[in-house]
Amino acid sequence: MTETDKIPPPNFIRNIIREDLKQNKNNGSVHTRFPPEPNGYLHVGHAKSICLNFGIAAENKGGLCNLRFDDTNPEKEDVEYTKAIMADVRWLGFDWEDRLYYASDYFEQLYDYAVQLIKDGKAYIDSLSAEQMREYRGTLTKPGRESPDRNRSVEENLDLFRRMRAGEFDEGEYLVRAKIDMTSPNINMRDPAIYRIKKANHHRTGDRWCIYPMYDYTHCISDALEGITHSICTLEFEDHRPLYDWCLDQLPVPCHPQQIEFARLNLNYTVMSKRKLNELVNEGYVTGWDDPRMPTIVGMRRRGYTPAAIRDFCERIGVTKNDTVIDMSVLENSVREDLDETARRVMAVLRPLRVVITNYPENSTEELDAPYHPNKPEMGSRRVPFSRVIYIEQDDFMENPPKKFFRLSPGAEVRLRYAYFIKCEEVIKDKQTGAVIELRCSYDPQTKGGNAPDGRKVKGTLHWVSADHAFKSEVRLFDRLFTVPVPDGEGDWKSVINPGSVEVLKDACLEPGLAGAKPEERFQFERLGYFCADHKDSTQGKPVFNRTVTLRDSWAKVDKQVK
RNA sequence: UGGGGUGUAGCCAAGCGGUAAGGCACGGGACUUUGACUCCCGCAUUCCCAGGUUCGAAUCCUGGCACCCCAGCCA
Numbered sequence: 001m002t003e004t005d006k007i008p009p010p011n012f013i014r015n016i017i018r019e020d021l022k023q024n025k026n027n028g029s030v031h032t033r034f035p036p037e038p039n040g041y042l043h044v045g046h047a048k049s050i051c052l053n054f055g056i057a058a059e060n061k062g063g064l065c066n067l068r069f070d071d072t073n074p075e076k077e078d079v080e081y082t083k084a085i086m087a088d089v090r091w092l093g094f095d096w097e098d099r100l101y102y103a104s105d106y107f108e109q110l111y112d113y114a115v116q117l118i119k120d121g122k123a124y125i126d127s128l129s130a131e132q133m134r135e136y137r138g139t140l141t142k143p144g145r146e147s148p149d150r151n152r153s154v155e156e157n158l159d160l161f162r163r164m165r166a167g168e169f170d171e172g173e174y175l176v177r178a179k180i181d182m183t184s185p186n187i188n189m190r191d192p193a194i195y196r197i198k199k200a201n202h203h204r205t206g207d208r209w210c211i212y213p214m215y216d217y218t219h220c221i222s223d224a225l226e227g228i229t230h231s232i233c234t235l236e237f238e239d240h241r242p243l244y245d246w247c248l249d250q251l252p253v254p255c256h257p258q259q260i261e262f263a264r265l266n267l268n269y270t271v272m273s274k275r276k277l278n279e280l281v282n283e284g285y286v287t288g289w290d291d292p293r294m295p296t297i298v299g300m301r302r303r304g305y306t307p308a309a310i311r312d313f314c315e316r317i318g319v320t321k322n323d324t325v326i327d328m329s330v331l332e333n334s335v336r337e338d339l340d341e342t343a344r345r346v347m348a349v350l351r352p353l354r355v356v357i358t359n360y361p362e363n364s365t366e367e368l369d370a371p372y373h374p375n376k377p378e379m380g381s382r383r384v385p386f387s388r389v390i391y392i393e394q395d396d397f398m399e400n401p402p403k404k405f406f407r408l409s410p411g412a413e414v415r416l417r418y419a420y421f422i423k424c425e426e427v428i429k430d431k432q433t434g435a436v437i438e439l440r441c442s443y444d445p446q447t448k449g450g451n452a453p454d455g456r457k458v459k460g461t462l463h464w465v466s467a468d469h470a471f472k473s474e475v476r477l478f479d480r481l482f483t484v485p486v487p488d489g490e491g492d493w494k495s496v497i498n499p500g501s502v503e504v505l506k507d508a509c510l511e512p513g514l515a516g517a518k519p520e521e522r523f524q525f526e527r528l529g530y531f532c533a534d535h536k537d538s539t540q541g542k543p544v545f546n547r548t549v550t551l552r553d554s555w556a557k558v559d560k561q562v563k
Numbered sequence: 564u565g566g567g568g569u570g571u572a573g574c575c576a577a578g579c580g581g582u583a584a585g586g587c588a589c590g591g592g593a594c595u596u597u598g599a600c601u602c603c604c605g606c607a608u609u610c611c612c613a614g615g616u617u618c619g620a621a622u623c624c625u626g627g628c629a630c631c632c633c634a635g636c637c638a
Contacts, residue, residue, distance in 0.1 A: 009576085009577075009585080009586095010577070010578095011576090011577090035638095036638095037637090037638050039637090039638080070638065072637095072638080073637060073638075075637095076637075076638085126636095129636095130635085130636060133635095133636075134634075134635090137634060138565095138634075139565085139634060140565050140566075140633075140634060141564085141565045141566095142565080143565085144634090171636080172636065175636055177636095184566085185565050185566040185567090186565090186566055186567075186633080187565090187566080187633060187634050188566095188633075188634095190634085193635085193636050195636090196636040197636080198636085212636095214635095214636075214637085214638090215637070215638050216638095218638095219638085235567095235568070235569090235631080235632070236631095236632055236633080236638095237632095237638090238567060238568060238632075238633090239566075239567055239568090239632070239633050240633090241567090242567095261568090263569085263631095268574085274638095316575080316576090316586060316587080317575060317576085317586095317587095318575065318576050318577085318586095320569090320575090320576075321568065321569060322569060322570075322575085322576090322631095323568090323569065323570095323630075323631050323632090324574080324575065324576095325574075325575090326574070326575060326587090327573090327574045327575075327587065327588070329574085329587055329588060330574080330575070330586080330587050330588090332587095333586085333587060333588090334587095336599090336600095340599080340600060341600095345597075345599095374595090374596080374597075374599090374600075375600070375601085404598090406598080407598090415596060416596095417596060417597070418596070449596085450596045451596075458596090459598090460598080461595095461596050461597065461598090462597095463597075524597085524599085526597050526599080527597045527598080527599070528597090551597075551598095551599050551600090552598095552599065552600090553598075553599085554598055554599090555598045556598090557598095558598075
């Protein structure tokens, strides 16, 4: 994302558009839209669609992308979601300018068009019950039968439709159907419903309507009314395209957009359906839609993912019609790549082990200079306090180290980053448990800053925090939400939820400057990973941190091989 | 044994009749005051399978096979 002039990789949709432009189709314009239903929060799958639609608009001269809420089902939708969706799209870095639309804005026009269809004998009012509808529809292999109401007169249809709108009937009593073909091999064309009665309050139109248009009928017309040129949607709508085209062919709409379908995103070790995400929230498996383990935009944001990283990820995975599952490592790679460039390095000890530097003067403190980024001096530096008692990571000490372990062990010498070389002289253990509770080390005053004048080298460099100056706070570590790569493939997907997907460390010791971290501020805790100050649980002067992603860890591999 | 789609490496993905890009992952090495970053090197004689057309096929033709989607008054 640093190169603004980077040419996006080709994909079949961009190829179609390039070809259309060459033919001067749509007078050379490109107009897309992102059409979420406001019935839940957005997830990375939506991010793929957002990046595609807004991206295509942005990379073509004069290209535009609308934000349109597909709000035709009042029972499931809510303003809470529209607000959250707008915030997410904006946070991802996209702008619909003044083109915010709602399908509900078109209800009157949609009604008029339906009247038109009825007058033209292309739609009728049906009184079949839902169960009867199902029977008449036939099956995948057997054609359907025509409803007895199919040849109701235009006058009667018109009257009934008017009375439906007027609220004279109960839900389910009547329904408007397109008159297409009950024997079509495509079930979507067997006289699909286009209007149903719902005596529900709509989040925008209130109680003005008691009949609501169906998706297939609404979506294509909304696209046409907005002058959309390319209506990009996911694969499951491929079968609906003939219906999309049919509706537009019957009506005097301003234009006829081209529907193009692509495969939705699947990520391993997580689930992506709104229904399942909803269950995770409602049944308490996670703390909310914005739980840092969730693949939602708000969840990833809270975890510390950046908009640039998510955009980069969406670019890398490509756009095709293949049914695929993307490896989580691709996402993590995008995040690390962005954060490596932008995050300041600081020190934090997650699981503290007390170290007393026996030959360092008591009650003495010095400040050591530590740059914020090893490769970017322009990011500046800060002073970190050093004193006689410090904490190091428990993992950085082993009493009986395996080969190639170049951290601290009895008699070994290591560097404390930006400070001194220390040597482990004595190991103090708990008399009861035998656990190592303290290390006694000596330091070499000659090695201040981290280099020895005599040229001797150490293999390991450890991060540390001065005990008296440590800012103690909470740090949360996250792991994958599921224990198997494709939970959807499991009979009971909830049986493979990872019980250890979150670990809360209450006693982490952070360098003092971190007490001033702002909500959503991101850092690299050296040698541990990238962390983000939680915007929800942090309080003034007491930020708590979420681990976004670990650093790549080649020691973990060596360690595994040794064992 | 209805219709619509899709099959290129462990995971993604370019390719569109001229002799298999790239990314992730993985393996090896260099550098290193983060076992990070960075940098080198390696990683499909073969494109779901079988035939055919062609001087030449992942690309064209024929026939199989596998997987995904569709029977809401959801989107």
